[in-house]
Amino acid sequence: MLIHPIHDPLMLAAPPVIGALPLAEALRRDWGLGGVLHPLGGERDRNFRLEREGAPPLLVKLGHPDEDPAITDFQTRALLHLEAAAPDLPLPHMVRARNGATERAHPAEDGRTCLLRVLTYLPGRPVAPPVPAEALGELTARLDAALAGFAHPADARRLLWDIREAPSLREFLPDVADAGLRRLAEAALDRFEGGPSAALTALPMQVIHNDLNPHNVLADADGQLAGIIDFGDMVRASLLQEVATACAYLVQPGGAPLAGPAAFVAGYRRVLPLPDEQAALLPALIATRMAMTVLITHWRARRQPENAAYILRNMPGARAGLEALARGADARAFEG
Known part of the structure; x- marks a missing residue:
């Protein structure tokens, strides 16, 4: 449930x-x-x-x-x-x-x-484009490798910012006033429930960071990665979910929307394996995470207008990414 x-x-x-x-x-x-x-x-x-x-x-x-x-x-x-x-x-x-x-x-x-x-x-500023995606992938895999042996009684908690919970967000759709954006989010949920949802829950699980958005990744003055912060959304889930969540913030509008995520995966694979059959699910999982960002932030912003600017900080990128992925994205970009 x-x-x-x-x-x-x-x-x-x-x-x-x-x-x-x-x-x-x-x-x-x-x-x-x-x-x-x-x-x-x-x-x-x-x-x-x-x-x-x-x-x-x-x-x-x-x-x-x-x-x-x-x-x-x-x-x-x-x-x-x-x-x-x-x-x-x-x-x-x-x-x-x-x-x-x-x-x-x-x-x-x-x-x-x-x-x-x-x-x-940690010194530094939130990472800004161009994000060193390959280096971030490698750093994320090092973090996941270090977390592999960690367990805690609360690590199986239920968390709304968990891709596996995406179907529960359908009731937020009316909070998105923009009809086009609402359709994009709904289509992503439909695709997730059509297959990737079951595949994701069947994978091996461990504790993951689960929120590697640009505000939780720091860079120094030269744009080099300087740290990872904010472990408030940790959960026990699959490594594929960690990858998909991070990649959702690396999609760029244009002719190659998966270029950033593909670079991330290449860096990640230098430390930990990511089988091609799992990587093939990434476009759908990335779109699902973006849809979650759209739905949760709109729902919360309407009920907390005094904190709306902070709540909606990742929404523009999510919208642009959903639009880019809706135009077509080839999962072969992730083949090892």
């Missing part, structure tokens, strides 16, 4: 309101940290960059009060696992409090409790 979208209480939850002075005091008391807090964006967490004199900045995260603590622990344990298994990967690391803990309870302004965590802050 698929998730019913309305039953995910955090899909429409705004980030908690956090008082700066109590937060600064908690950081001094429990972590021995001082500095200036700068607010950052976030869908459900409240995030800050802590600027410190003479030391690198840090990321301060406060989870939503309604978030299951097991999900926060899932993310924390994954990062600790990755730090031990692949310390050379450019990922955020947990900063332990004075007592060795990775989190503490902290009150929001409405009196509810959030989980406060501190992580290293």
